[in-house]
Amino acid sequence: MSSMRTLLNSCGLLAVLGVGYGMWSMISPGEERRKELIKNLPESNPVRMEETRKRNALVMQALKEAAETNDNIARGLGGPAK
Numbered sequence: 001m002s003s004m005r006t007l008l009n010s011c012g013l014l015a016v017l018g019v020g021y022g023m024w025s026m027i028s029p030g031e032e033r034r035k036e037l038i039k040n041l042p043e044s045n046p047v048r049m050e051e052t053r054k055r056n057a058l059v060m061q062a063l064k065e066a067a068e069t070n071d072n073i074a075r076g077l078g079g080p081a082k
Helices: 002-027 033-041 046-068
Strands: none
Touching: none
16 A cells, blocks of 8 residues: 555656646747847847946946945935934
């Protein structure tokens, strides 16, 4: 009886794994869709990539300036608290 239960459990596990793989293969994009998605990524457009680099540089500069100051910038734009 124990071997029969083990066999049924193994078959059930394999069936669940098979159903999961089948569902995954149904929803995953095909090769054409994958190429289209890669083509439309922001990294593929040089102008947009340069804008992203500039924006990242400005954010890093702002973070560096904030780290170097003793003012608590979380309190607002009024300068140091009185």
